[in-house]
Amino acid sequence: MRLAWLILRKDLTVEVRSGEIAYTTLFFAVACVLIFAFALVREGKPPEDGAAGILWIAVMLAGNLALGRAFERERQAETLRALLLAPAPRPAVYLGKLLGIVVLLAAAEVLLVPLVALLFQARLLAHPIWLTAILAAGTTGFAAVGTLFAAMLVRARSRDVLLPVLLYPITVPVIIAGVRGTAALLQPELEVDIVRFWLALLIAFDAVFVTLSLWTFEAVMTD
Amino acid sequence: MTAGGRWVFDRVTVEDVSRHFGRRRAVSRVTFQASQGQILGLLGPNGAGKSTLLSLLATLLRPTSGAIRYGTLDLRHAEGALRAHIGVLGHDLFLYPELTARENLAFFAALYGLRDANAAARAALDRAGLGDRADDIVSSFSRGMRQRVALERALIHQPRLVLLDEPFTGLDDASTVALVKRLRGLREEGAIVVLATHDLDLAEGLLDAAVFLRDGRMVHSATQPAALRSTYRTVMTKGQA
Numbered sequence: 001m002r003l004a005w006l007i008l009r010k011d012l013t014v015e016v017r018s019g020e021i022a023y024t025t026l027f028f029a030v031a032c033v034l035i036f037a038f039a040l041v042r043e044g045k046p047p048e049d050g051a052a053g054i055l056w057i058a059v060m061l062a063g064n065l066a067l068g069r070a071f072e073r074e075r076q077a078e079t080l081r082a083l084l085l086a087p088a089p090r091p092a093v094y095l096g097k098l099l100g101i102v103v104l105l106a107a108a109e110v111l112l113v114p115l116v117a118l119l120f121q122a123r124l125l126a127h128p129i130w131l132t133a134i135l136a137a138g139t140t141g142f143a144a145v146g147t148l149f150a151a152m153l154v155r156a157r158s159r160d161v162l163l164p165v166l167l168y169p170i171t172v173p174v175i176i177a178g179v180r181g182t183a184a185l186l187q188p189e190l191e192v193d194i195v196r197f198w199l200a201l202l203i204a205f206d207a208v209f210v211t212l213s214l215w216t217f218e219a220v221m222t223d
Numbered sequence: 224m225t226a227g228g229r230w231v232f233d234r235v236t237v238e239d240v241s242r243h244f245g246r247r248r249a250v251s252r253v254t255f256q257a258s259q260g261q262i263l264g265l266l267g268p269n270g271a272g273k274s275t276l277l278s279l280l281a282t283l284l285r286p287t288s289g290a291i292r293y294g295t296l297d298l299r300h301a302e303g304a305l306r307a308h309i310g311v312l313g314h315d316l317f318l319y320p321e322l323t324a325r326e327n328l329a330f331f332a333a334l335y336g337l338r339d340a341n342a343a344a345r346a347a348l349d350r351a352g353l354g355d356r357a358d359d360i361v362s363s364f365s366r367g368m369r370q371r372v373a374l375e376r377a378l379i380h381q382p383r384l385v386l387l388d389e390p391f392t393g394l395d396d397a398s399t400v401a402l403v404k405r406l407r408g409l410r411e412e413g414a415i416v417v418l419a420t421h422d423l424d425l426a427e428g429l430l431d432a433a434v435f436l437r438d439g440r441m442v443h444s445a446t447q448p449a450a451l452r453s454t455y456r457t458v459m460t461k462g463q464a
Binding site for chain 1: 281282283304305306307311313318321322326331376
């Protein structure tokens with residue numbers, strides 16, 4: 001955990017200084033929501049249940065952008081090799097990068113949630129604890145798979161194309177559970193069992209893919 | 224080799240090591256040994272397998288066949304613990320351009336578990352002669368200055384095995400002299416230094432042993448090598464029609 005924490009702190013310091021990933025991710029996510037708002041909101045009436053889908057589409061697309069750039073930075077100066085040379089289990093490197101992506105996406109969500117709520121007149125903030133849980137679990141699952149794939153593809157020439165091609169099919173369960181769980185929160189009467197079901201699915205996905213990624217990262221990065 | 228059951232890292236032994244990438248043989252059946260207090264040079268043209276060998280020694284790659292021993296320890300055992308004793312200066316410098324020199328060195332010192340990472344970074348910057356530029360971001364440095372920071376990054380945890388890939392590339396005369404002096408200092412401190420270089424003039428007089436590589440194969444080796452340039456020319460052209 002010490003190494004993961006160090007990598008997270010370093011990534012955040014670099015990001016605060018350059019703003020490269022944060023600005024592009026946030027700009028892209030906000031642009032995405034605005035385009036959907038212009039396209040779908042007619043005479044001030046948003047589509048029913050559209051907010052949940054649009055929130056998650058924006059998070060996923062922005063996440064894809066952040067994932068690619070996070071490892072591109074490590075590739076440019078070959079610093080990924082320096083991290084892999086550290087005398088610690090290599091999965092700690094994965095964990096550090098994963099935490100960095102989750103923090104960045106959480107920052108994007110802090111901006112996106114009120115924006116989507118406002119533009120699509122959605123009651124997104126009616127159940128903040130449930131929403132935070134759904135977003136945290138969904139973001140972690142998406143980032144868990146994405147971080148592993150981004151690391152695997154770091155030396156591939158067509159990594160920018162391959163990342164979404166590999167990432168989206170595998171994270172379909174996260175997208176479905178995230179959208180359905182969030183949509184359940186938007187109903188006038190909160191059905192806790194439904195929200196709990198989708199949240200449990202997301203947590204199960206997280207457990208499986210974080211474990212798998214930690215298990216395979218060493219082999220993936222060594223050869 | 225072992226003292227009271229304790230691991231003593233006094234040499235690195237490469238035994239019949241091959242490394243293939245698909246059908247391409249980057250390194251083929253290479254054998255050599257480097258001991259403490261010795262600077263061993265890996266010499267050869269581009270594509271000879273020098274960088275692959277350094278990656279194998281650094282534990283970044285695993286051999287397809289053969290074995291690498293660090294003292295009595297095999298690569299397959301305690302890889303993480305082993306890496307605490309290896310320092311690598313790559314052709315790329317492994318530095319974050321957005322961070323200051325101090326932040327870079329403190330990060331790597333902490334990564335290697337040094338108790339006072341900031342003090343270690345300060346000392347390393349003084350050794351590099353960059354104490355007054357400690358808080359400047361690395362991207363504002365010249366190539367020579369970055370190389371000095373990178374060398375101190377590689378040595379910040381006082382490794383037993385120091386691996387350097389083309390360390391003289393892009394350095395001016397003053398930086399080159401400083402680097403040669405630092406490498407000689409490492410030899411006196413008892414480190415095992417393995418460096419890959421094209422610069423035969425600099426290697427001459429610096430190396431205690433040399434391994435000549437061509438197309439991934441070891442074509443010659445020498446201890447206390449002299450007349451490197453003519454030896455290089457001879458062994459590299461031998462057998463080539």
